[in-house]
Amino acid sequence: MIRRVGWLAVIVTRGFRSRGADRDPRLPPGQYDAGQAWPVLSAEVTPELTATDWTLRIDGLVTTPRTWTWDEAHALPRSEYRGDIHCVTGWSRFGTWFAGVDLDEFLTTASPLPEATHVLARSHTGYTTNLPLAELRSGRAWIAWEADGLPLTPEHGGPARLLVPGRYFWKSAKWITGLRLLDHDEPGFWEHNGYHNEGDPWHEERYAGE
């Protein structure tokens, strides 16, 4: 059956029951509530990375390129994110609680040059993902090492991951090791492999071409 909703022709699946009435307004389009479950989606073997091996480097178009050790990063003011996260594969998780350090703490020390507009985040495994610098500033991104009160597990990116809740979660690079500031946009791993460059869940930017 084809129905028209506004301008769109929609194909209705016979017998499929709406759960629309109890759809949570916190759910972006096309997402479902994973409840307490926290699915793991990464295409690689989970690395065995310890806190002593972990470092974070910020370089590229900054005045002061710098590397932080685990202890140096932990000496910075603690910051928390309580809110929702959204995965491109369709699940969302409400009210997650992450702790770590606001990315602004690191960026302010490194001091971005005026021409810096984008960032390429890189993980310990070599995985990369790109973001506009503005999306990482003003309390919108973190380096996180705790989730729901416990140390971040390796499967979820422990010992530390990038956290950018404003974008689909592939942008929140697990096992984060560095951020390079650039004066242009440079697609990362999934962005090269069929995913949308921006990844905004509220605009349902899943695949390239959408």
Add this chain to the structure above:
Amino acid sequence: MPVSETFAVPPRLVPSNRAAAVFRPATLAGIRRETATMSTFRFAVPDWSGHLPGQHVMVRLTAADGYTAQRHYSLASTPGDTGHIELTVDRVPGGEVSGHLHTVAKPGDTVEIKGPLGGFFAWPGDRPALLLGGGSGVVPLMSMLRHRRETGSKVPLRLIISVRTRESLPYAGEFGPETTVVTTRTAGRLHAGHLASALAERPEGGWEAYVCGSNGFAEHASRLLVAAGQPRDRVRIERFG
């Protein structure tokens, strides 16, 4: 520097996004029971542009009021099956989409699909493939096995499947000597011994390993592989969640 040179596991191919980015109608042509909880759903997709074994699609169901639900399902069928695709879906208790497919859907119904998606887990059939699947994780691996048979390829391929019991093994009668089935209820969890003979074969150029299943299975199986000497950058993982 192009990312494909820096990422530990290089992508196999870059999928065509134009075809992947639109939803199109798929008409249910038939349902085949595989096990007590798994069925294969065959859909007619007249303009299907083909796929590679290992890729998946997004299935979208729409209710009369416009409400939609969408989930990913791996392609079980081969690129040679033109105009049709097959998905094998495990029924999840309380599951919105798998529940609908198993209890309500019947031939003639229309859903929408988007794809093929996922170039990373695809197997173009070029390199020796060592496949490890847990439960419904065997689905994309079956597409690889079928593809190899259909094309008469001689590229080495080994398939190791972990299921609870023989009865929970889908695609009965389709496996040959390339396949080892580990029934965990009787034999216990997959262990190094189950991988030893395949890994000892050392085909020319080495194995490209493909691991698919629940996250628990994927973690366990990929760690076993690495511990047994399979290079990390030759392990590709598809996690069903």
